[in-house]
Amino acid sequence: MAQLSVSARSQMQERAPAGRSPAQETWRHLLHSKSALIGGSLLLLIVLVALLAPYINLYDPIKSNMRSPLQAPTLAHPMGTDRFGRDVFSRVLWGGRLSLPVGFVSVVIAAVAGVTLGLIAGYYGGYIDTVIMRCVDLLLAFPGILLALAIVAVLGPSLLNLMIAVGISSIPDYVRVTRGSVLSVKERDFVLAARTLGVHDRLILFRHILPNVMAALIVLATLGMASAIITGSALSFLGLGIRPPTPEWGNMLSEGREFLQRAWWVAFFPGLAIMLTVFAINLLGDGLRDALDPRMRGS
Amino acid sequence: MLIFISRRLVHAIPVFVGISVLTFAMLHLVPGDPVMIFAGDKPMTEERAVMLRHQLGLDRPLYVQYWDYASHALRGDLGVGLRSQRPVVDSIREALPGTLQLTITAMLIAAVVGITLGIIAAIAHGTWIDTAAMSFAMLGISMPVFYSSLLLLLVFSFRLAWFPATGQGGFSRLVLPSIALGLASSAALARLVRSSMLEVLRQEYIVTARAKGLHANTVIVRHAVKNMLIPTVTMLGLQIGGLLGGAVVTETIFSRPGLGRLAVDAISSRDFPLVQGTVLFAAATYVLVNLVVDTLYAAIDPRIHYR
Numbered sequence: 001m002a003q004l005s006v007s008a009r010s011q012m013q014e015r016a017p018a019g020r021s022p023a024q025e026t027w028r029h030l031l032h033s034k035s036a037l038i039g040g041s042l043l044l045l046i047v048l049v050a051l052l053a054p055y056i057n058l059y060d061p062i063k064s065n066m067r068s069p070l071q072a073p074t075l076a077h078p079m080g081t082d083r084f085g086r087d088v089f090s091r092v093l094w095g096g097r098l099s100l101p102v103g104f105v106s107v108v109i110a111a112v113a114g115v116t117l118g119l120i121a122g123y124y125g126g127y128i129d130t131v132i133m134r135c136v137d138l139l140l141a142f143p144g145i146l147l148a149l150a151i152v153a154v155l156g157p158s159l160l161n162l163m164i165a166v167g168i169s170s171i172p173d174y175v176r177v178t179r180g181s182v183l184s185v186k187e188r189d190f191v192l193a194a195r196t197l198g199v200h201d202r203l204i205l206f207r208h209i210l211p212n213v214m215a216a217l218i219v220l221a222t223l224g225m226a227s228a229i230i231t232g233s234a235l236s237f238l239g240l241g242i243r244p245p246t247p248e249w250g251n252m253l254s255e256g257r258e259f260l261q262r263a264w265w266v267a268f269f270p271g272l273a274i275m276l277t278v279f280a281i282n283l284l285g286d287g288l289r290d291a292l293d294p295r296m297r298g299s
Numbered sequence: 300m301l302i303f304i305s306r307r308l309v310h311a312i313p314v315f316v317g318i319s320v321l322t323f324a325m326l327h328l329v330p331g332d333p334v335m336i337f338a339g340d341k342p343m344t345e346e347r348a349v350m351l352r353h354q355l356g357l358d359r360p361l362y363v364q365y366w367d368y369a370s371h372a373l374r375g376d377l378g379v380g381l382r383s384q385r386p387v388v389d390s391i392r393e394a395l396p397g398t399l400q401l402t403i404t405a406m407l408i409a410a411v412v413g414i415t416l417g418i419i420a421a422i423a424h425g426t427w428i429d430t431a432a433m434s435f436a437m438l439g440i441s442m443p444v445f446y447s448s449l450l451l452l453l454v455f456s457f458r459l460a461w462f463p464a465t466g467q468g469g470f471s472r473l474v475l476p477s478i479a480l481g482l483a484s485s486a487a488l489a490r491l492v493r494s495s496m497l498e499v500l501r502q503e504y505i506v507t508a509r510a511k512g513l514h515a516n517t518v519i520v521r522h523a524v525k526n527m528l529i530p531t532v533t534m535l536g537l538q539i540g541g542l543l544g545g546a547v548v549t550e551t552i553f554s555r556p557g558l559g560r561l562a563v564d565a566i567s568s569r570d571f572p573l574v575q576g577t578v579l580f581a582a583a584t585y586v587l588v589n590l591v592v593d594t595l596y597a598a599i600d601p602r603i604h605y606r
Contacts, residue, residue: 144544
């Protein structure tokens with residue numbers, strides 16, 4: 001928040017009672033939001049567990065152990081074993097080390113591209129705006145996961161391509177939100193003042209306009225991470241993302257699907273991991289939205 | 300009205316052109332020589348590659364190839380599948396009814412469950428019913444379609460044996476996939492219906508209606524629900540994309556023949572004409588459906604004028 005422009009800061013302070021800075025005010029609301037607290041701590045726990053996987057693991061997540069295939073959950077294997085006798089618990093922990101970054105990196109790709117395009121389209125308007133928005137319309141013409149599917153079809157399945165595909169397919173949201181906010185901010189006095197002073201366009205965009213879009217973007221990126229994790233694991237589930245034997249929640253679920261009738265645990269736990277992660281992120285996103293948007297407060 | 304629709308159609312033309320350019324470009328964006336894709340795993344000599352390239356028209360300038368592709372597509376000719384050796388249009392025509400059946404049923408489930416849940420939560424605002432409904436909705440939007448599908452299969456097909464697990468045909472094979480597919484949309488819808496309902500309930504005309512002594516149910520049904528329908532229809536329109544996309548996963552899990560599975564199988568077997576055809580068809584249909592939703596939207600809301 002250190003980069004808030006002066007005028008935006010004073011505007012937000014008008015709304016903030018008791019002389020707290022907007023950042024403090026947001027924190028206060030965030031800490032009072034039950035959903036943000038539950039979601040945030042759950043997500044933190046999931047990320048920590050995934051990070052620490054190499055240190056807390058008892059079993060190799062990839063090496064097979066043919067003596068104990070498809071064992072039901074026991075104390076030794078709290079989530080059972082899969083068809084190669086691999087410990088499902090270990091694989092779920094290791095899987096997080098791929099599924100979580102896929103969500104994060106694709107959001108970064110989408111946000112960087114989308115925000116830049118949105119700023120340009122909104123600020124310059126005219127011909128550039130029309131061209132950018134037509135391209136966005138075109139991306140939006142491919143329903144749901146289909147765009148990501150088509151991109152993977154062209155690039156071929158791999159971790160990087162998966163991130164690129166998921167990232168590109170969520171660019172439109174960022175362009176639209178950024179452009180909309182730019183349009184509402186760019187005629188305001190502090191932008192006009194900066195322009196009159198001869199401040200360079202790039203500086204106006206990043207120092208004066210972007211901070212005003214930030215709140216909406218933080219919420220969008222958080223919720224976007226949830227859907228990116230779902231899309232990423234869906235592609236892996238369909239065999240078009242990360243391939244086995246590398247553990248990833250989507251491909252584990254797909255392997256477990258074949259044994260659903262005999263060994264429910266092989267599919268159940270990776271799926272649960274995806275759901276809990278997405279649930280935590282959605283809760284956090286909802287809490288963030290309430291905390292960052294003064295209009296939502298108290299409702 | 301007619302002018303409104305035709306204007307929107309005209310606006311959609313650049314999008315259609317864009318879609319066709321993108322799907323055409325797919326084949327040429329794939330790393331490597333397109334001829335190799337058509338040849339598949341068969342061994343390839345230099346002469347055969349030249350011959351095949353000529354036969355497929357790949358040695359012509361790109362714009363000629365695109366023109367050829369686009370004009371054929373307009374006439375309903377999307378080429379021949381590499382693996383099946385059948386016209387792509389025939390494969391799509393066969394797969395379409397399954398997908399339509401699935402998405403329409405899922406949409407109905409989503410609309411009924413989502414709107415009911417949202418209205419109940421809004422009326423019971425602040426009570427445990429509201430909390431319960433919204434927690435359910437939160438779980439619903441966090442549940443990936445492939446996971447809810449597997450859980451439904453596990454419980455209702457394998458454990459309870461109420462419904463068959465896979466295949467197409469008959470009502471019983473439609474129940475589980477459409478519930479799985481409709482669940483996420485219904486959750487998203489419930490959240491939106493609740494918040495727009497809460498907003499409507501705060502409006503002055505609702506207060507007036509209550510003040511003049513109308514029955515609570517009359518106020519809800521006659522005054523509130525009507526006004527809440529507008530954002531809801533928009534949201535339902537937006538959900539169509541999610542449903543069509545979700546069908547890809549649902550059809551694969553429940554082994555139902557449909558467009559989604561056709562596309563996934565085509566991508567896995569690198570059957571590019573089939574990939575291009577299904578993607579082109581899905582995108583074009585989606586644009587048309589959105590156009591219909593826009594028109595509906597204008598028809599529901601008298602404040603929107605056809606321009």
